[in-house]
Structures are given as C-alpha cells and as structure tokens.
Amino acid sequence: MIPITPRGFKDVLPDEARWREEIITCVQARLALWGYDPIETPTLEVGEVLELGGTLSDQALRLIDSDGKLLVLRPDVTLPVARLVASRRGFAERLGERPLRFRYTQSVFREQESLRAQAREFTQIGTELIGKTGAAADAEVVLLFSEALAATGLSDYTIVLCTVGVLRELITACIRVGDLPSEWGASVLAASHRSDLVALQTLVDDPRLPKHYQAALLRIFGIRGGREAIEECRELVDGLDCMDGLEQLATSYAIIEQSEAHAHVLLDFSVMSDFDYYTGMVFEAYAPGLGLRLGGGGRYDRMLADFGLDAPAAGFAFGLERAMHALLTQEGADRANLGGADxxxxxxxxxxxxxxxxxxxxxxxxxxxxxxxxxxxxxxxxxxxx
Amino acid sequence: MLDFSAPREPSTPREPSTPRKPRVSGTLKPLRIAVPKGSLYRESIDLLTQAGLDTRGLIEPGRQLVIHNEGVSFFIVRPTDAPVFVAYGGVDCGICGKDSLLEAELELMELADLRFGGCRFVVAEPAAAHGAAEDSYRRLGVMRVATKYPRIAASYYDSIGVQVEIVKMHGNVELAPLCGMADRVVDITASGSTLRENDLVIVDEVLASTARFVGNPSSVRIDPRVNELAERLKALVGKEPPRRREA
Incomplete structure (x- = not known):
C-alpha cells in the first residue's frame, strides 16, 4: 500500500509552511490593527444546525459519528461564526454596546470531483463584522479586505463590488409590471448566479415585459467602472422603483473613493455570488494571472436571525493558497524566506x-x-x- | 488549490519593504482565446475574423496548437476541453458548444449565443428493437443508456423520473445499442444522418445546443477586451435563426 493522503488534501512542507506563516502573520496583524479579535470554530459542525443558516451545497463534506449524528466539515467560516455568536451566552448583550469584530485563519472543506485539480481542504483568511449595518460598515469591510490582500504582498488585485439589492428590486418590479410568475424571477436570479447571459437574454425577451425593463435587466450586467458606473445604473433604473440598494452602495463607494484602496475597487454589476445568503453589498476579488476568484464576501443581514439572534453581519474571506498562487505570478512579489538563510x-x-x-x-x-x-x-x- | 505552474526555482529572499514595480493589469498581454477544433472550427474562425481579430495562420495551423498573432493568442483545443481552459484561466475566453458547457459544469461566464453549430440532444434506439427498451424498463426496472454526455443524460432522465444505468462512451455511441450493450443512446445530432445510417430512430428530444462565447470570470472582470469582444460578436450574429452544426 502506498502511503498517500486523500485526494485534495495535502501536506505542507517547510518552504511552503514558512511562507504561509509569514503571510498569515502579516495579514492577521493588519486585521488586528482595525480592532478585530481572533476567533476559532470547530472543524466539525452539526449538519442540521449549520443548515439553519442556509442550504448547504452538495460540496459540504459530511460524515456520521458514532451517535448517528450527521456532521459537516465546515464548508466556510461565516456560517459557524454566525452560529457561535447567535448561540453562545453574552454576545447578544455585547452587541447592544458595539459591533463584534472577528478575524480568522481556518481551513475549510469542500467536496470536489476527482481530476478537477481542486483541493478539498484549503485555508480561508477572513473577518466578520457583526451587529452593524449601513454604508459605513460596508465600506469598512471592503477597505479591510483590500488591506488584507495588500498585506499578503499582492500589488495587483481588483475587488469588484456591487449590491444584490438592485437586481432583486428590479426583478420584483419586473414581476409586478409584467404580471410575471415568481418562477420567472427565480430563473432570472439563477441565470445571473450562473453568469449565463444567454439564458438571461431568453428570459428577458418576454413580451409581457415593457421594453425599458427588458433593457434595464440586460444592460445592468454590463455596467462596470468607478463613480460613473453608479450614475449609469441610476439612469438605467430611474423610475423603476429599485433605488434603495443603489443609494447605500453609492454612499459606501464615496467612502472607499477617498481611501488608498480606491485604485483596487471597481463597481461591477455582473457580480452576483452563488451564495443565496447575501442581502446587500457583494464583492469578489481577482488577480491577473489567477483564473480563479481570490475571495469575496458581502452583507448577510438575515443569517444570524436564522440561528436565533437578529443581528446584521458582513464579512470577507479569501483563499490563502490562491493568494500565494497569484503572488508567484506577480512580478517582484514578496517571497518567503526560502531556505531560512539567516x-x-x-x-x-x-x-x-x-x-x-x-x-x-x-x-x-x-x-x-x-x-x-x-x-x-x-x-x-x-x-x-x- | 490549483497549481498548473511548473515547479519554480527558489528565489532569493527580499526585504518586504522594497517598493514593487507598478504593473498594468494584463492589458499589454495578448488576449488568449480558446478555439475548438472540429465541427465548430471554421465558423469560429470566420466569426473571429469578422470581429476584427488577426486570425492569420489559424485556418491552416498544421501541427501548431497555439497561434500567436498581433494582440491575440489562439489556443486550438478539443471542444470538450474548451470549458476547462476557460474556467481555470488557461485562456481569457473561448468558443464552445452549449453541450460541452452543460457536460463540464464549470464556473465560467456564458457571454453570447453565437447562433452557429446548432445541434440537438436526442434519445435514439435501434429501429429494429422498437419497444425493447420499454419492455426492459418495465420488467427489469432499469434501462441502459450509452452516451458521451453522462451528466446531460443523467439530468434528463432524473427530470423525467426514469431510472437508467448510464454507460460513458468516448465515441461511436451508436454501436452500443446495435450490439445489445445498451438499450438507447443519448447523443447529439445536427441532421440525424449518422443515426439514420446506423438504423437508429429518435425517440425523444433532450435539448438544443449552439456555439457560445464564454469568458473566464476573472478575465471578464479585469480585462475589458473580453466584454468588448462579446459585444462585437453579439452584434455580428444578430438575431438570425440558429444555423445547424455540420456533422
């Protein structure tokens, strides 16, 4: 028998481990400067408990323990932290005073098909800001995300930001105006989650939908840029009764614009993540040379309520291994102290x-x-x- | 984590405070496009040429797999591999059939329906064995289906509530029912001639497919050229009815 590890799980040897440690230390120190406290959750969670916070995808790795309980290896850290804050004594009172700020570095586990070159265990670095909603809180999460990525040593990365509010409100308005079935709305959301603009076109070509609503739905996914993107979106949906989400995004972006991070943040209305739990802003980060997402996040104000504590929350997470992969492709990027020359x-x-x-x-x-x-x-x- | 890169030489350590050279995001690099060889190849090249890309050398590539032209690099790929190249960022964008997309089930952005390469997914069985598949299903509770597209076949049968055993094949799927190894096939057809010549008749339609222009999510977000190309392609294909893929 060859002593191998399970597919998608790997050893970390010293050269990599040193580099990982250096990046984690750098990033966590930066997050600490913003007043975020470290937190850890267990590797395993009770399946039905985690399901309270949202449907677990097929990607969750599950096992049954000797009590016959269905357990889940944490597929992300956001759900366990929401579970923790909602269930552990004392947090509800503390939330009354000021928001909770948590940071973490934890491995997460996701099922992957074989021969897809994907790890089943990888490391997420992230934060949770719990108990505060609004444009300023949104801006803090995005700015901190940018600082965290910069702290890894990455110089070239882009955070694309938008809000699920605009699309959801637009879909609601379309359903009302065109007297369309709610399944139509679900299909539009599903197509945008899959980034399937072809299916979207077909759905939007519904004769019951007035022309300017059709145009708004199709064009919104093409809007990207800086401040002008908000104006473009505002003009597009003007009078269509879906401005709430947009105004909060505009206020957040105005804060971001005045920071050093603004060069890394772009508005992009095609960003609709495949998690169903986002309620407001949503963002993703990309780096040239890395075909995959570095990470992302957003606002999920209803998640804690699902675990029994009504409190808003937002956060981000990125894959440490993906950041390292991007770093290796970026010229002059930070390198670990390979070989420990000192x-x-x-x-x-x-x-x-x-x-x-x-x-x-x-x-x-x-x-x-x-x-x-x-x-x-x-x-x-x-x-x-x- | 993905790591397609070759092992790298350990580099000399550097001080973390050294300022980095600013880099222009990707824009100076040629746009990388996956072009599927086979039935979609010629029309893909025609369309890319009309869109204003320098496609010299692409028509007769010989044994070359990559063609580097002004501002663009073409990667000639197997149609079923095109989604993989795009999703993993090997290329920024590419052309592939909806069939390959459905079968690959990868995270990428479907940006435009190119309206050529039209074909249908159908269920077929030997004309001579008409009724045998139903009989087998009724008395054995199962039907055996041969296909190159196990995912599409499985989701189709799941949706109609029929339990089947799927046999994955790599080609000449028509043989499976002819030699009695399977009851039916799920396969793509443009004109139906291959099926007819092998004495197979279509018993059901699964879905229709055309060529699509797809983008890597990262490239779409950070390289405006991908969307520009998508817009040009959309304008070119307009809304004319889909054209069949020549099988």
Whole structure:
C-alpha cells in the first residue's frame, strides 16, 4: 500500500509552511490593527444546525459519528461564526454596546470531483463584522479586505463590488409590471448566479415585459467602472422603483473613493455570488494571472436571525493558497524566506554538551536563529538550507 | 488549490519593504482565446475574423496548437476541453458548444449565443428493437443508456423520473445499442444522418445546443477586451435563426 493522503488534501512542507506563516502573520496583524479579535470554530459542525443558516451545497463534506449524528466539515467560516455568536451566552448583550469584530485563519472543506485539480481542504483568511449595518460598515469591510490582500504582498488585485439589492428590486418590479410568475424571477436570479447571459437574454425577451425593463435587466450586467458606473445604473433604473440598494452602495463607494484602496475597487454589476445568503453589498476579488476568484464576501443581514439572534453581519474571506498562487505570478512579489538563510548552527561539544545550549540561549536572546548540531563538528558555520 | 505552474526555482529572499514595480493589469498581454477544433472550427474562425481579430495562420495551423498573432493568442483545443481552459484561466475566453458547457459544469461566464453549430440532444434506439427498451424498463426496472454526455443524460432522465444505468462512451455511441450493450443512446445530432445510417430512430428530444462565447470570470472582470469582444460578436450574429452544426 502506498502511503498517500486523500485526494485534495495535502501536506505542507517547510518552504511552503514558512511562507504561509509569514503571510498569515502579516495579514492577521493588519486585521488586528482595525480592532478585530481572533476567533476559532470547530472543524466539525452539526449538519442540521449549520443548515439553519442556509442550504448547504452538495460540496459540504459530511460524515456520521458514532451517535448517528450527521456532521459537516465546515464548508466556510461565516456560517459557524454566525452560529457561535447567535448561540453562545453574552454576545447578544455585547452587541447592544458595539459591533463584534472577528478575524480568522481556518481551513475549510469542500467536496470536489476527482481530476478537477481542486483541493478539498484549503485555508480561508477572513473577518466578520457583526451587529452593524449601513454604508459605513460596508465600506469598512471592503477597505479591510483590500488591506488584507495588500498585506499578503499582492500589488495587483481588483475587488469588484456591487449590491444584490438592485437586481432583486428590479426583478420584483419586473414581476409586478409584467404580471410575471415568481418562477420567472427565480430563473432570472439563477441565470445571473450562473453568469449565463444567454439564458438571461431568453428570459428577458418576454413580451409581457415593457421594453425599458427588458433593457434595464440586460444592460445592468454590463455596467462596470468607478463613480460613473453608479450614475449609469441610476439612469438605467430611474423610475423603476429599485433605488434603495443603489443609494447605500453609492454612499459606501464615496467612502472607499477617498481611501488608498480606491485604485483596487471597481463597481461591477455582473457580480452576483452563488451564495443565496447575501442581502446587500457583494464583492469578489481577482488577480491577473489567477483564473480563479481570490475571495469575496458581502452583507448577510438575515443569517444570524436564522440561528436565533437578529443581528446584521458582513464579512470577507479569501483563499490563502490562491493568494500565494497569484503572488508567484506577480512580478517582484514578496517571497518567503526560502531556505531560512539567516539560520546559524552551533555544534555540541561532547565534553561539555551544556555549553552549546548556554551559548545558543545567549544568541537567541539577541534575536538570532540558532539550531544545534548534534553531530560532532569543529566549527560554527553559517549555512543555507536547500 | 490549483497549481498548473511548473515547479519554480527558489528565489532569493527580499526585504518586504522594497517598493514593487507598478504593473498594468494584463492589458499589454495578448488576449488568449480558446478555439475548438472540429465541427465548430471554421465558423469560429470566420466569426473571429469578422470581429476584427488577426486570425492569420489559424485556418491552416498544421501541427501548431497555439497561434500567436498581433494582440491575440489562439489556443486550438478539443471542444470538450474548451470549458476547462476557460474556467481555470488557461485562456481569457473561448468558443464552445452549449453541450460541452452543460457536460463540464464549470464556473465560467456564458457571454453570447453565437447562433452557429446548432445541434440537438436526442434519445435514439435501434429501429429494429422498437419497444425493447420499454419492455426492459418495465420488467427489469432499469434501462441502459450509452452516451458521451453522462451528466446531460443523467439530468434528463432524473427530470423525467426514469431510472437508467448510464454507460460513458468516448465515441461511436451508436454501436452500443446495435450490439445489445445498451438499450438507447443519448447523443447529439445536427441532421440525424449518422443515426439514420446506423438504423437508429429518435425517440425523444433532450435539448438544443449552439456555439457560445464564454469568458473566464476573472478575465471578464479585469480585462475589458473580453466584454468588448462579446459585444462585437453579439452584434455580428444578430438575431438570425440558429444555423445547424455540420456533422
């Protein structure tokens, strides 16, 4: 039998582990500067409990324990944190005073088909801002996401931002005006979740729908850019009774515009994530050279209520491994201290083994990295690990 | 995590504070387009040429798999692999049949219906064995279906509430019912001639397919050229009725 690991689960060897540690440390230190506290949740959750917060996709890895309970390996960290805050004593009272701010680095697990080159265990770094809704809270989440990505060492990344409000309100308005069945709305949402603009075109070509509603639904997915994108969207949906979400987005974007992160943030109304739990802003991050999403997030104000505590929440998460992949493709990106070149070695003298330990302690106290050589050797030398 | 890159040489460590050279997002790089060889190839090239792309060398590529032209690189791929290249960011965008998209079930953006390469997914059985499949289903509770498209076949039978055993084939699917290995086939057909020549008759329609222009979600969001190309292609194909794929 060849001692392999399960498909999509892998070992992390020192060169990678050092780099991971460096990035995690950098990013978490940055998140801490914003007043976010670390949090950890268990690897396994009770299946039916997690389901309260939203339908678990087929991608959740499940197992049955000896009590016969269906358990789920956490498919993300947002659901477990919502479960934690809603269920653990004391949080409801604390929320009355000020919002909760949490940060985490945790592995998550998702089922993948074989031969699709996808990991089933990967690492998410993210935050949760719980207990506050509104444009300023939205802006904090986006700005922090941008800082977190920058803290990984990435210089070239784009966060595309929009709000599910506009599309949902537009669909509701279309259903009302065209007297369309609610299934039509569900199909439009599903097509936009799949980014299937061809199916969308077919759905929108409904004769019962007035022309300017048709045009609005089709054109909205093509709107992207800076401040002008909001104006373009505003003109498009003017008089169609779906401005609420847009105004909050405009206010958030005005805050973002005045920060250093603005060069990395674009409005893009094609962004509709495939999670059904978003209620307001939604965003995704991309980097050139990485064909896959770096990460994303948004606002999910009804999720905690599903676990029994009515509190708004927003957050982001990105894949550490994807960020590292993007870093390797970006010119001049931060590299880990591959090989640990600054490591010094000290030999142990058989006659007085304690001496090397004493000397090493003195050097370590000065901040030097010292490893002891057990094999007899005559000199202390600098060495580069391969 | 995806890692298609070749193993890299360990690089020299650098100080984290060194300023990085600003980089223009991808725009200077050629746009990477997947073009499916086979029945969609010629019309794909025609359309890309009309859209103003430099398609020189694409018609007669010889054994070359990649054609690098001014501002654009064409990757000649197997039709069923096109969604994979696009979804994983091997290319920025590409052309492939709706059939391949449905079968691949990958995360990518379907940007335009190109209206050529029309074909239908059908269920067929040997004319001589008419009724045998139903008989087998009634008395054995199961029907065996051969197909190159197991996902499409499975979702079709699930939707009509018929339990089947699906046998995945890689080609010449028509043989399976002819030699009695399967009761029926689920396959694509443009004109139906291959089925007829093998004495198979169509018993049901599954879905219709045409060629689509698809984009990698990352490229669509950060490289405006993908959407520009989608718009040009949409304007070119207009709303004329779909044309059949020549089988």
């Amino acid at each position: 490591l010094r070695r000290l030999s142990i003298d058989d006659d007085d083994p304690a001496k090397a330990f004493r000397e090493a302690q003195i050097l370590r106290a000065q901040g030097l990295r010292i490893a002891l050589d057990f094999a007899p050797s005559t000199e202390t030398e600098d060495r580069e690990d391969a």
